[in-house]
Amino acid sequence: MYDETVTILDNRKVNAEYYKLSFRSKRLAKNVLPGQFLQMKIEEGYDPFLRRPFSYYRTVGDRVEILYEILGMGTKLLTEKGKGGTLKVLGPLGRGFSRHVERKKRILVGGGVGVPPLVFLAERYDCYQFLIGTKSRKEILPSSEIKKFAKTVRYTTEDGSFGKKGLVTNLLEDLLKKEKGNPQDYFIQTCGPNRMMERVMEIADHHGIEGEASWDETMACGVGVCLGCMVLTRKGWTASCKEGPVFRFDEMEKGH
Amino acid sequence: MVDLTTRIGPLRFKNPITVASGTFGVKDEYADYVDYRKLGAVIAKTITLHPRKGNPMPRICETPAGMLNAIGLQNKGLRDFVEDKIPYFRKRKIPLIVNIAGESTKEFGILAKELDRYKKSIAALELNLSCPNIEAGGVRAIREGRLITKTIEAVRKETQLFIFAKLSPELGDVLETAKEAIRAGADGLSLINTIRGMAIHIESRKPRLAVGTGGLSGPAIRPIALRYVYEIKQALPRVSVIASGGITTWQDAVEFLIAGADLLAIGTANFVNPRATLDILEGLKEYCLKHHIKRIGEIRGSLVTHRRS
Secondary structure (H helix, E strand, C coil): CEEEEEEEEEEEECCCCEEEEEEECHHHHHCCCCCCEEEEECCCCCCCCCCEEEECCEEECCEEEEEEECCCHHHHHHHCCCCCCEEEEEEEECECCCCCCCCCEEEEEEEHHHCHHHHHHHHHCCCCEEEEEECCHHHCCCHHHCHHHHHHEEEEECCCCCCEECCHHHHHHHHHHHCCCCHHHEEEEEECCHHHHHHHHHHHHHHCCEEEEECCCCCCCCCCCCCCCEEEECCEEEECCCCCEEEEHHHECCCC | CCECCEEECCEEECCCEEECCCCCCCCCCCCCCCCHHHCCCEECCCECCCCECCCCCCCEEEECCEEEECCCCCECHHHHHHHHHHHHHHHHCCCEEEEECCCCHHHHHHHHHHHHCCHHHCCEEEEECCCCCCCCCCHHHHHHCCCHHHHHHHHHCCCCCEEEEEECHHHCCHHHHHHHHHHCCCCEEEECCCEEECCECCCCCCECCCCCCEEEECHHHHHHHHHHHHHHHHHCCCCEEEEECCCCCHHHHHHHHHHCCCEEEECCHHHHCCCHHHHHHHHHHHHHHHCCCCEHHHCCCCCCCCCCC
16 A cells, blocks of 8 residues: 555546546556555545545556546546646555456446446456446547457447447346356456446346456545445445455345 | 653553544554554554444545544454454554443443453553444433443443543533543543534435434544643643544644643544554654653643733
């Protein structure tokens, strides 16, 4: 874990909803795993007081990229920061996704702002199918952001303004119906709204496919101390920041 | 060189910096960031007799200059604490203050009795008499049942360990409660615990915390905490006080010392800056050097009043 003050290289809107922030940090870039996160103090001062957790989106050399949307005061303030501005970042934190899935075919299922850590996986490692669901075309990433794995990507939007209309979980069901392989030939990794991931887990369970999901809750400390960001696993309430945010499907309590 | 040694009754701390219960874990959670041996003491998260699952989610919510929490004393219970946590501190010779809460006065007594067996490894007990987030043994139950005296007597009977009673304005008049606590056998006080607050999500109209309300901490409560520390030290100058409530910078720490605090417990600030304790310690030393203060005691209770014209 490193606690650093970093200088912003770039911070700009990439589509109607998302912003991309980049900064340079050799240590944070070198030691991170997809699915891990960092805790960012956006402004010195007391309001907002707490840091904000962000998942990693991409690292290129010693450059770290974060993809985010405005969710509240902290992220709103972040959009106002420009090149040369400074941020305090603590990371990498938490447990990430499995990078290597043996010989299995990696299926990624991302919803909304849960997509960035999966992009990290698809780009850096491998990907068989990348299913992305958003509310509308406003959240669709520009093609330049996904070019390394563009062939694997299939979109759904809830309003039908891009890709197939409907939920990304329907796309997953359709895909698995068509696939001819054995369940153990696949591995699903998912990140997105809780309801979406619960449905992904149900579908995976139905097909007997293993996988991992990134569960997070509102965090304060980000290091397993405050016990604010608990998720219900088979071990009981578990700090998503420390034991997670990525958990294997079979670690989670059913119907949590 | 500045002598930061802080003496409280029979206890001797190398400096006045400690941590507020619940903000520093129960063992080595911050050991990657902080050399615990540099702290005056560590106050562990509240231990209960039996393991507690804690409250449903959401348990926390950020508010202006602070946060609300309703964790509900999630912990693994006494047995795990004595087997797994106490040895960690003993081996490293880190002064440990054990914070306890019982669901009844009887449980407080049992906890004290059990922990007394480890008295060589424990610097002091801190009684959590003011948790806003639990029913039995929580601040409301203690206030409504007038249980301060009974609880402290139950603990006092079982141990010779130094006892700090942790109070909050939620218990009623703090000075009266403080006097009652001392009469009942507490050796010192911890001021203050979180203050109950609330936040509402305006779209869903649900409270932001699953249990409705929670304890407010952080800089938002600092002036309130400072006032209580000052007033209690004015009224009870011989009673030692662990001050907590939004201490975030070394300047805050100096303020509390001037008001009379003996130990300074850093709380929510740890969540923002894992090295807050050591940063504050450094700042405090520099302040002393700049002001030619040789012993930290020279600042304690040194408030200068305005001249009346």
